[in-house]
């Protein structure tokens with residue numbers, strides 16, 4: 243159980259994959275909007291102890307705390323030396339340390355990371371630390387960011403990257419795969435937007451091959467999936483069984499055959515209360531133009547709002563087709579943007595009519611002629 247603390251501060255570095263999603267995911271996991279440096283670095287100062295939650299992230303590469311930062315290369319060595327001598331690393335006798343460094347967004351001209359790391363190593367040694375590059379107790383990480391032209395350093399809190407394992411988990415590795423399978427990183431971000439606590443059941447009413455259910459299982463989150471196509475229901479179950487290699491309690495995951503339009507009745511008959519929704523409706527180039535698909539989507543949106551357990555503030559994430567090339571669109575809550583077959587204003591109105599308020603949107607390019615919008619909303 244996480245607690246609220248005075249101030250928890252950290253530097254957060256994104257992986258570079260969808261920077262706008264990174265920013266939103268960090269805001270949600272840290273329960274505070276971080277201050278932004280360039281595209282990939284943020285500083286967060288929250289009264290919520292967020293470190294454990296950050297392990298769930300799909301977009302984070304590094305978390306440093308305590309940390310220091312500067313833009314001034316000329317005084318850099320003095321500043322870092324002062325920072326180390328102030329005992330920011332909480333020296334414990336006998337502990338070993340390694341200094342690592344990374345250049346992002348091209349680094350900074352004239353700044354040699356290796357030389358700086360060696361310099362820090364010398365100071366640490368003088369302070370009584372044992373240098374161990376193989377398996378140190380503590381890592382001092384230096385980030386040289388070419389966009390914000392800042393140098394950040396600090397104790398590496400997340401040393402095993404949360405994104406480790408994405409490659410092994412790509413949909414093509416699963417026993418049941420279809421090209422519709424959602425990228426596990428997108429499924430993870432979507433879940434992070436809607437999970438309010440580890441007990442609430444999250445529903446994917448159009449679960450397909452189970453992309454969202456699998457990520458939920460890895461987070462130990464109770465999940466329920468529904469699909470109209472019996473082949474998908476069987477395939478999702480097969481994929482979940484395959485996950486048993488992770489020793490997860492799959493009793494938490496259920497998949498049913500049914501129509502998402504009747505989702506509230508279906509869940510009620512099974513006595514299931516859900517607290518959040520993630521889904522990915524059938525898509526294609528002109529999905530929204532096809533009235534049938536649009537009506538299906540709006541019916542699901544309307545009926546899932548009535549599901550037992552979906553209360554005011556419950557979260558929903560869905561993916562909608564948009565015209566390609568809208569890379570810059572994120573959180574366009576104010577102002578009108580043409581998304582192709584509809585505008586942001588029309589979308590907001592449709593959601594409102596169905597009992598949801600859009601909180602944010604992120605354009606996700608899929609390939610040259612297809613893009614989708616991740617829309618996240620809260621129940622009103």
Ligand SMILES: C[S@@+](CC[C@H](N)C(=O)[O-])C[C@H]1O[C@@H](n2cnc3c(N)ncnc32)[C@H](O)[C@@H]1O
Pocket residue numbers: 422423424447448449450451452453454468469470471474500501502503522523524525538
């Ligand atoms: C884009 S796919 C979902 C992909 C899924 N997120 C995954 O990771 O595999 C859309 C799914 O919606 C299902 N579907 C279409 N109409 C449906 C309906 N009325 N009720 C429930 N499922 C439906 C399709 O069978 C398909 O599996």
